[in-house]
Amino acid sequence: MTTSLVLPCYNPAPNWELNVSGCFAQVCNAIGEKAELIIVVDGTEGTVSKESLAYLKQTIPDLTIVQYEKNRGKGFALREGIKIAKGDIIIYTDIDFPYTIESICNIHNGLAANQYDAGIGVKNEAYYAKVPAIRRFISSFLRALIRIFLSMPITDTQCGLKGFKREVAPVFLSTTIDRYLFDLEFVRMCFKAKTYRLKAIPVQLNENVTFRKMNYRILLPEMVNFLKLLLR
Numbered sequence: 001m002t003t004s005l006v007l008p009c010y011n012p013a014p015n016w017e018l019n020v021s022g023c024f025a026q027v028c029n030a031i032g033e034k035a036e037l038i039i040v041v042d043g044t045e046g047t048v049s050k051e052s053l054a055y056l057k058q059t060i061p062d063l064t065i066v067q068y069e070k071n072r073g074k075g076f077a078l079r080e081g082i083k084i085a086k087g088d089i090i091i092y093t094d095i096d097f098p099y100t101i102e103s104i105c106n107i108h109n110g111l112a113a114n115q116y117d118a119g120i121g122v123k124n125e126a127y128y129a130k131v132p133a134i135r136r137f138i139s140s141f142l143r144a145l146i147r148i149f150l151s152m153p154i155t156d157t158q159c160g161l162k163g164f165k166r167e168v169a170p171v172f173l174s175t176t177i178d179r180y181l182f183d184l185e186f187v188r189m190c191f192k193a194k195t196y197r198l199k200a201i202p203v204q205l206n207e208n209v210t211f212r213k214m215n216y217r218i219l220l221p222e223m224v225n226f227l228k229l230l231l232r
Contacts, residue, residue, distance in 0.1 A: 001112050003035040004087030008077035009095045010042040017052040021059045023097040030105045038064045038081040043071030075182025082172055091163035099161045103203035107163040116199040118168050120154050121161035124202050149230055154200050157184040161203050180222045
């Protein structure tokens, strides 16, 4: 089976291209195959330089770069990448590779062994120990809303590491939310379809991971999106 890794990219940290190149090589080595890498530059007004992209093109043979001018959000960016992915297995994570290579491989290997159709990364207590208090509160609050109003078996939908088989890609591509709650929309649509096997896969953060400041202005629009999901 072939694998595609999709990374949305917006205002990454300095030297991000070095980290991507190194981590991608580790992923390919761990899964025992060459993989396709798709980087979606979510707004060219950000801090992604031509030099960074040129470096990645030189070091990663099977690389596709998608770019557009205006920042549209992580959900939009991932749809742009996933719709051109060629792999039998499609995995997405964040541009800074915040999760361990082992976590990525665990999701990949379960898909390759046909244990499930979509692997949903979920966070453990060690993860929350590294997360700022306000993020812990938002995450706990959202999980409570999902448990009470949506009654889904998986309530931790916002982890930034997920993988699925190619046949599940149309579900992701039919999502409409561009920002924070696109993950919830995707997982809920998979459960509602009742034809896919989903499994929660515990993931671990890297030791040196740093959290970017959250834009809290998105919370009100995302509550509206939650209501739309509830009524759908």
